Amino acid sequence: MDDCCAVCAEPLEWVAYGPCLHREVCSTCVARLRFICDDRRCCICKTDCNLIFVTKALGDYTRVVNDFASLPSEVREGKVGSYWYHEDMNAFFDDVDHYKMIKAMCRLSCSECDKGEEQQNDGSRRQARFRNIGQLKGHLFHRHKLHMCSLCLEGRKVFICEQKLYTRAQLNQHINTGDSEVDGSESERGGFMGHPMCEFCKTPFYGDNELYTHMSTEHYTCHICQRQHPGQYEYYKNYDDLEIHFRQQHFLCEDDACLAKKFVVFQSESEMKRHNTMEHGGRMSRSKRNAALQACTMAIFSF
Structure with missing residues (x-):
């Protein structure tokens, strides 16, 4: 694989590298990384490469710039000495045709017009x-x-x-x-079967990660069910729907103050009774309250 790009695995025809001198990645992948992702690190060693050099990949005969400080410092887009400089990539090219090709790829253009090579009245390309x-x-x-x-x-x-x-x-x-x-x-x-959609909002998302982020921030899951069944996620459109689930499947405190707080729900009846005794047992005598707490505690441990 020495003659293939370490990122896309395509034949390595043009190479782009920084001061770390790793010459295993093609100029297109480096341009995509720097221009689209705004990532200026070397793909191999993750060293920050503010400036890069692009040249023909010729194996052991690939042109090497060992001292990047020797490259022109005050530059602008276009020809600079014996090189061509591309501002968006902060890169020097030693081949004008490849420079123009990469620059065209980074340009905001209409691919349909580019394919058609539309002509102006004077015959020049527009x-x-x-x-x-x-x-x-x-x-x-x-x-x-x-x-x-x-x-x-x-x-x-x-x-x-x-x-x-x-x-x-x-x-x-x-x-x-x-x-x-x-x-x-x-x-x-490559296995793509459409963009996943939120069943509640009827909104599609780019991928599963984006959908998961949306579901986690805009909708609700039951924390009790997640503890009981790790890795299984059932979502509810809003808290009202989740509260119905709490009431049907678990033990929801129906006290007005607890309903206002939300998520005051328990896995077992004994936990619910303990909560009621602790939070809402103000009218009970101390002896009855202690007896109730002791009974609830024993029930929880036996459960």
Whole structure:
């Protein structure tokens, strides 16, 4: 695997590396990491690499810059001495064509227009420029009747030009089942079966992690059931639904003050009686209260 990228496993044709000199990752993966994820660490040793160098991968003959301090310090986008500098990656290239290719991948552009190579009246190629993703999405809809999946746009760590484009029907199929024509074959989808949806809000999320975060913050689970059945999660839309579950399956304190506090619920009847004696037994005599507590304690331990 020495001739393959350590991240994507594709043939290593162009390499990008920092002062740590690890030359095992391709320039596309490094560009994606630095531009999309805003992560400037080396993929191999996790060393912060503020500046990187991009060159042709030629095995033992790969061009090596041992002293990054020797590279120009005051730079701007474009040609700098014998190199080309890309601001978004903070990278020097020694090949102008590869520099232009990576720069194009980082550009906010319409892939449909790029494929069509639209021509102006004078025959020159026109490249539409967009200030933000909203403008690009508007252009895709009004010009091409196409959509990007907003969930993939946020969750997939790829360049804009790598995002898939869907018709409205294809987008709905992509979200619901993941097997639209654009998503490719079953092997190409890699097990993707649509974006998971919250059954209460009817809102889709990018993946299971995002759905879990939503369910944990916006909806409710029973802490008693979780103790009894670790790893099993049953969610309730709101606390009112959870309170019904408490009342039907467990022992909920029906005192107005406890109902207002919420979550005053017990696993066993003996625990409930102990709570009532401790919190609501103010009218009992001391001897009756102590006797009740002793009985509850014995019942809890026997349970």
